[in-house]
Amino acid sequence: MKELNSTRYKGLCFLQEDIGRDVEIAIPIVFAAEHFLNCEVIFELKWNAHLITKHKPDFVIIPANCIGSLIYHKIAKYADELNIKIYSFISEGNFNTNINHNFFGFNNERHFYQDFVQCWSKRTLEYMSEKAPDQKDKYVLTGAAGFDRYVMYDFAQKVDFLAKYNKEKFEKVILYSGWAFGKVQYELGRVEISQDPDKREAKVNWVNEQRVIVRDMLKHAIESNPDTLFILKQHPAEYYPGLNVKQLNEMSELADYDNVLYVTGHVENIHDLISVSDILLGFETTSAIETWLMSSQPTIFLNSEVDFDRVDIYQGCCIAGNPEQLNNYIQEFYNTGKIVDFETDDLKAKRNEIIVNSIGFGDGYNHIRNLFYFNETLHRIDRKKIKYTRNKEFFRLYLFFKIMKPFYKIGLVNKLPWFSKFNWVFKRYKLEHVPELQAKYNPFIERFYKEQNLTKDTLLEFWKSQDLKTK
Incomplete structure (x- = not known):
């Protein structure tokens, strides 16, 4: 040395x-x-x-x-x-x-x-x-190295964040961390989704199907919980700067609800959004690991099907397979302060294992x-x-x-x-x-x-x- x-x-x-x-x-x-x-x-x-x-x-x-x-x-x-x-x-x-x-x-x-x-x-x-x-x-x-900040930094406080967006009337806040569904809209994005030309059309069709399923699950949760603010965060790598394409993803069609804050691009850092939220939702996102490092709040993946090619982060999360199950988890958390499925010893041990297998330390x-x-x-x-x-x-x-x-x-x-x-x-x-x-x-x-x-x-x-x- x-x-x-x-x-x-x-x-x-x-x-x-x-x-x-x-x-x-x-x-x-x-x-x-x-x-x-x-x-x-x-x-x-x-x-x-x-x-x-x-x-x-x-x-x-x-x-x-x-x-x-x-x-x-x-x-x-x-x-x-x-x-x-x-x-x-x-x-x-x-x-x-x-x-x-x-x-x-x-x-x-x-x-x-x-x-x-x-x-x-x-x-x-x-x-x-x-x-x-x-x-x-x-x-x-x-x-x-990028995950060190969740241990070292101080992050946004809920009261200040809500005041920033004139959303003070909400006490309950749920964050959805987006997946790059919008990449299907342009050629380079479709190539990134599948680098195999022979499998690309099938993969793009699957992504489109999943986009609609996740959108509908989010829509049901938003409409069923009007007293809860849903922060919908676009994936940062979904669109290339300068790309003149109307953004269509799993959340863009939900932006106009009164209890929705749609965050695009790099307007807000994900760590601040996690900090002000009570629950993290996602389709497939490393933001779950970031959440585990920062706090004990539940992480829920919206997956109508579980077995597709991905890393094992989902194994440390609750899985909502349909709109009703997602809403049941939300109601359980706000009624009791926890989600029993998320607090099992097996899931806690799996989260620790995933941190090692995913980010090392x-x-x-x-x-x-x-x-x-x-x-x-x-x-x-x-x-x-x-x-x-x-x-x-x-x-x-x-x-x-x-x-x-x-x-x-x-x-x-x-x-x-x-x-x-x-x-x-x-x-x-x-x-x-x-x-x-x-x-x-x-x-x-x-x-x-x-x-x-x-x-x-x-x-x-x-x-x-x-x-x-x-x-």
Whole structure:
């Protein structure tokens, strides 16, 4: 095990959004890198990868394991060509290992450009080692860093949240965390639903059928409980920014009910919505694990059929197979303060098992486990080998958005059909929310370190206790 890095290094962290999942994962890791490892990290929009030639970083941080978007993959490849070290984290690491899962995503070369590929759990690490053994020396067990915030942070209070939306008359609040049913509306989404062309039509038809079933279950619950506020949260990856398609999913047709708050995009973080709710509903969602880490509130999946390809999170939840069963669970909770089916010893034990199998650890230290490999990556930097040459594709993208920015400011972009799809890029161009989130979250992380007595000395001791090592 190497000592903590002491050399002053500068890095770039590329993001698609300035709020949401990836930035939530990045902030604790970046804070720890700056706090313990003498680093400075600058955030940039992923479309501005050309700025590598301006900032001249020693390393780059890329979300989604360099595979979650084609641009991320290209940035990783570009950085590798420049001999810049790459550190990446996984955004969706709890995948089903009982089927043939494509964990390379957009990486058609099937080659990881980073030194370490973080796995959320031992289960997924073993799966990747079996399916792509040629790179198994890169696979490391870190846990899911994005889930640490449920242990470290303070979240929204119900009274404040309800006042924000003028919903103070409601005392009962139920959250539904959406599934990406809306992807069936566009071609790329249908490909993501099923990468097998021969099975795609059948899978899309099944998804459409399930969408209607879940919608009708939600509708029945909403109409049967007019004194309860239902927060319906759209899945963050359901639609791509700039996609000009009317949103149709399992909840969009229910948005106009008086006791419904339909939350789209990244307007609210899922952790705040969980915090203000009494019950979590879902079709299939890792928000159930987040709920278990934060509180003891019941989690209920709306599944007319249970046996389909998915991870085992549902085994720790109550299952409502029809509208009447869902409403019975709701009534039981508000009449007695609990749902008996959710409180069984078997289900409690299963939830603990699922946390280990899904996110590795639920102790708030996953970003610290990640930091071990970040430190190892820093020790492998060789500044003499780094070259900051221009990439033609990224340079053209950079010029395009620079040239179009004045037209965006005067509102012309919105009036041009072809250019309007880039409107979202200009809105996020400066990643304005990132420093706001850092100012909000960093004190929580620092408080956690103090409570845990996590210093440079005890950090090394923790790493040793975890038997973290490179292969």
